[in-house]
Each structure stands twice: as C-alpha cells, then as structure tokens.
Amino acid sequence: MTHGDAFPIKICGLSTPETLDAALVAGASMIGLNFHPKSPRYVTPQRAVELAAQARGRTGIVALVVDYAPEQAAELARIVRPDWMQLHGKETPEQVAAIKAATGLPVMKALGVASAADLDPVARYHGIADRILLDAKPPKDAAYPGGHGRPFDWRLLSRLDPAFRFMLSGGLDPANVAEAIRIARPDGVDVSSGVESAPGVKDAGKIAEFVRAARSAAAQLKKAGQA
Numbered sequence: 737m738t739h740g741d742a743f744p745i746k747i748c749g750l751s752t753p754e755t756l757d758a759a760l761v762a763g764a765s766m767i768g769l770n771f772h773p774k775s776p777r778y779v780t781p782q783r784a785v786e787l788a789a790q791a792r793g794r795t796g797i798v799a800l801v802v803d804y805a806p807e808q809a810a811e812l813a814r815i816v817r818p819d820w821m822q823l824h825g826k827e828t829p830e831q832v833a834a835i836k837a838a839t840g841l842p843v844m845k846a847l848g849v850a851s852a853a854d855l856d857p858v859a860r861y862h863g864i865a866d867r868i869l870l871d872a873k874p875p876k877d878a879a880y881p882g883g884h885g886r887p888f889d890w891r892l893l894s895r896l897d898p899a900f901r902f903m904l905s906g907g908l909d910p911a912n913v914a915e916a917i918r919i920a921r922p923d924g925v926d927v928s929s930g931v932e933s934a935p936g937v938k939d940a941g942k943i944a945e946f947v948r949a950a951r952s953a954a955a956q957l958k959k960a961g962q963a
C-alpha cells in the first residue's frame with residue numbers, strides 16, 4: 737500500500753527501525769516522523785534520515801513539524817527528503833502556503849477540534865493545504881499540541897459538507913477506529929498513542945490490529961456507499 741491509497745492510514749510518531757518495520761509490514765500508507773522537540777516521539781534529523789531510508793518507496797514519509805519557519809522546513813526537507821510535510825502548530829493559511837512553496841512538498845495541515853466552532857476555520861485552508869487532518873484539540877496545559885490519545889465527538893463532523901475531504905485523528909485505537917470511521921466518514925485515519933504501550937513506545941501488535949481494523953471498516957463503508 738502507498739500514500740496514494742484511496743483510504744490512507746497513517747501511523748505517526750515512529751522512532752525505531754523495528755516499529756517502523758511493523759508499520760510497513762502491516763501496510764500503513766503513511767508514517768510520521770515527529771520533529772517537535774517536546775514530544776516523546778521526537779526524532780533527530782539524523783535518526784530520521786535512517787528511518788526514511790528504510791521506508792522510502794514502501795510508504796509515504798511524513799515530516800511533522802510545529803510552527804516552523806519556511807526556511808527551517810525547507811532545510812529539514814532537504815536533509816530528510818519526506819513525501820509530505822505535516823504542520824501541527826498554529827500555522828495560518830499564508831504560512832501553510834509559504835512552507836509548501838519553500839519545501840516543494842504537499843502539506844497536511846492539522847486542525848484541533850473540540851466543538852462545532854472549531855470547524856469554522858477549516859474552509860480558510862481549502863485549496864491551500866493538500867490534506868486537512870482533523871485532530872482532537874490538546875488539553876489546555878499540554879506541553880505539545882498533538883498525540884494525547886483523546887478522542888473528540890466525531891458526530892460534530894456531520895456538519896461538514898459531505899464533499900469535504902479530511903483525515904481523522906485523536907484518540908483512535910484498534911478497538912474504536914471502525915466506529916470512528918462509521919460515524920465521521922473520513923477519507924483516512926491517523927494514530928499515535930492508540931498503537932503504543934507507553935508514550936512514545938510503539939507496539940507492533942497494536943499497529944497491525946489498527947491497520948487491519950481501519951482497512952476493514954473503510955472497505956465496509958465503501959461497499960455500503962455503492963449498494
């Protein structure tokens with residue numbers, strides 16, 4: 737499977753060759769390398785180069801950054817050579833466009849959702865971000881802005897235009913991802929904590945279970961839509 741999948745499944749915050757291999761074997765469409773220094777999933781650019789070499793051509797490589805300047809993003813992209821940039825901070829549509837131009841890469845913009853009002857800014861990123869990731873809003877006192885393993889109310893997303901394409905994350909795990917897909921009807925899913933045994937420690941068995949459950953739920957949804 738590749739990141740061009742009809743229903744991309746992204747495993748975020750991989751930091752070891754063993755767990756990256758588990759994601760590749762499970763058939764993850766995309767893998768995320770996290771460059772936010774406060775994250776328990778942080779990887780140095782040097783480590784990321786090695787992980788990217790292992791993944792290249794087998795899955796989509798996503799470099800996750802928080803509030804980077806365009807030059808900083810371009811330098812990281814030059815070193816790691818990801819397929820995508822994921823922007824997980826407070827980047828404005830103008831900053832998203834500047835990072836896209838500076839890196840020459842497609843950009844996934846994450847937006848935090850806790851209430852219906854949080855969906856209002858989404859339209860401002862249309863035509864600028866290549867993909868929108870609707871994630872749970874982090875807790876107020878959080879030291880970093882993602883990867884907290886907390887879901888939001890997926891029913892809020894029924895307010896979105898059905899033609900609007902997005903990926904879903906926030907508190908997904910092997911047990912709830914099928915229900916999340918059924919309710920939220922996303923175009924792909926992203927997970928971090930839900931496939932870990934402790935913060936930053938990925939679990940190969942949970943990764944396999946997650947990918948299996950998400951693929952099966954997406955296939956069922958597609959079948960129901962065609963019936």
Ligand SMILES: O=C(O)c1ccccc1NCC(=O)[C@H](O)[C@H](O)COP(=O)(O)O
Pocket residue numbers: 748749768770772775776777800802824871880881882883884885886905906907908926927928929930
């Ligand atoms: O995961 C992190 O540590 C992280 C740190 C800083 C910014 C973003 C981060 N993660 C973003 C992701 O793509 C996660 O997969 C997403 O927030 C969902 O996380 P989880 O609820 O743990 O599955």
